[in-house]
Amino acid sequence: MMGNATDMRIVTWNINSLRLRLPLLARLGEDLRPDIICLQETKVPDDLFPADAIRELGYTHTLYRGMKAYNGVAILSRVALTSLDDTPDWCGRGDCRHIAASFYLDGEAVELHNFYIPAGGDIPDPEANPKFAHKLAFVDEATAWFAGRTNRRTILVGDLNIAPLEQDVWSHKQLLTVVSHTPPETTRLLAWQENGFVDAMRHFVPADEKLYTWWSYRNRDWKASNRGRRLDHVWITADLTDHLAGMTVLRDARDWPTTSDHVPVAVDFRD
């Protein structure tokens, strides 16, 4: 991908079934040559994880945490990973929504956190909708936990299922009451982010420009209607800002055959 051996490309993608989309994972590898891929919604229990096929794609270091039918996260890497195991069981659910590792970037350890935040259901009221209450509680817990470790070099990625800025959705006004862009969600996500993180995607694209990573399956023509949302994120601690070298939203992936409703996002680091 890039010339320097210490350059590093990290991709996050909600793949929406890893086993169904293994061929697309190969295509992602060819198109972006990622060093590390963080996946969400793998929907595969650990004993059925396709480890051999993924090793053959060049990802010799893998960490995964999956369950039947729902959720599931994985980190696929060409460089060595050390699993971080002292992480919370968010909301005590035993869900597979977070996996973390450390690796070496420019000779120094970096923590990498891969999240799949609950989508939150349809009704944006925590009293009426337990899924929405779960979503808010999850973000609150994560905010509190990361507040205690702001001194670590950290990259946080994933499907956070919240589009925090006005230009992260196709219509700010129309989505204010739609789960993913409601004030209780956007306020919380920005509070979490501002407590120690820099938005690496918006480092490259100004806040007044539209930026999406997800387009619903429920549109006849996703490209023509372009009713997108930025649900997928890459955050970094400020000490990594000087290492940022580029950002790519692989919008073309939304037109791949039988693809995910999310597209991959890549962020490049150099020393």
Add this chain to the structure above:
DNA sequence: ATGGTTGATTGTCAA
């Protein structure tokens, strides 16, 4: 206001 599509799973939930 409602419906629209997809995946894992096989009646229905989750997104």
